[in-house]
Amino acid sequence: MIVPRYTREIPQRYRLEAGKCKKCGYLAFPPRVVCPECGNRRFVTVRLKPAGTILTYTVIHVAEDNFAAETPFAVGVVETDDGARLTAQIVDCKPEEIEIGKRVNLILRRIRKEGHAGILQYGYKAVLQR
Amino acid sequence: MAGIVGYGSYVPRYRITVEEIAKQWGKDAVSIKNGLLVNEKTVPGMDEDTITISVQAAKYAVQRAGIDPKEIGAVYIGSESHPYAVKPxxxxxxxxxxxxxxxxxxDFEFACKAGTEAMYVAYSHVKAGNMDYAMGIGADTSQGAPGDALEFTASAGGSAFIMGKEHVVAEIEHTYSYTSDTADFWRREGRMYPKHGxxxxxxxxxxxxxxSAGQGMMEQAGMKAEDFSYAVFHMPNGKFPLRAGKRLxxxxxxxxxxxxxxxxxxxYSGASPTGLSATLxxxxxxxxxxxxxxxxGAGSDAFVFRVTDEIEKIRNLAPGFKSMMDDHKIYLTYGEYAKFRGKIQLND
Structure with missing residues (x-):
């Protein structure tokens, strides 16, 4: 059953909520209990800026069943403008349009369907800034 | 006076032309284009649906309104393609x-009118003083059956409007609705495609x-066609709104x-709301x-808006509709379109 885990991850997948260390300012995405930089346990919740830069990417040609109809598609590591790094599909473009260093916006899309009768799962993806 | 304090629209990048659909079914594209006055239509990406379209339009509306989303007291989405049968x-x-x-x-449903229903109820809440802000959205990823006339026009997109009483960009001066039992278009429970008359x-x-709604609205408001700078009529194709407008x-x-x-x-539910957004x-x-x-099914909602000075302050805070409509389009073949719209049955 995916529902409990999916529900727990909504703040990150829908709203890009991160934890900012109250002591050293380290940005944890997803949030952590302990700051890996200074060991502090107190964080404030912040929303990441929904824009960033492609650090690296790959193009998937053979995907698992849930994504098989979408091939070829790109998955990249994006550094948001506030310095957090996350992995996301890069959509609405041909893979050859993607380059390291290009600017992207993070938007909400459907990530996958849980079979024919299960829930629809939504989360962030990246689109090139045009 | 209550009215719109923020608005936003979104349409997917993907398009299919009338020629491409006509070619598939052995039809004459020129006569279809002349008959419908439609050249191409939007197609939702494989990961887009009424929810993702509504979210993007709503984000732009919040950007323009410049308010804290927490201040919004009601959210209504009108659509005939809600992704879930049960779950809002x-x-x-x-x-x-x-x-x-x-x-x-x-969630609201009234074929192509669900979006203005959502706007009407959101506006009514604010006018009544129930809350400071309410949002009404019209969005759809409508489906036409393969080979049916609707396949040339049924597209995807939507618009969101935040109603409020402060910093209003378009006051709602009058509203009027006209409804009857007219079975011109319907989709029974569990069916993938609609039927029409x-x-x-x-x-x-x-x-x-x-x-009737246009006439009723103008009579109630004591206005004539020449009192308006602009008019938006529901657009099932290019011809109908021009003809209805001419009659009025x-x-x-x-x-x-x-x-x-x-x-x-x-x-569909996004049609007249997005026409309003492009006009604003x-x-x-x-x-x-x-x-x-x-x-x-059938019915019409009519609104008289009066644009205020505030429009100039917020217009450029989110992408304009024209650039969304004209730029960076990705054209699909009929085969790609059939895959995108789930018209091909895949093995489990």
Missing amino acids: SGTILIDALGIGPDVHVS GRFTGEPAYFRHVV GFTKKQIEPGWIVPWIGNT DVAKPGDRILVVSFGS
């Missing part, structure tokens, strides 16, 4: 935008309701800014805009 689209939208959880949420969708359905005394020039159907198709992109303070929606 609005629940996902409020969590994506950070609205609530102290918020009233509901062919030519019966014209005179007894679209024109009767749109023209409007010129093509008044209709043109919101007449977006030739390049995006019929976005060019309207000047003092302009009056008449909007008349139409939903099969």
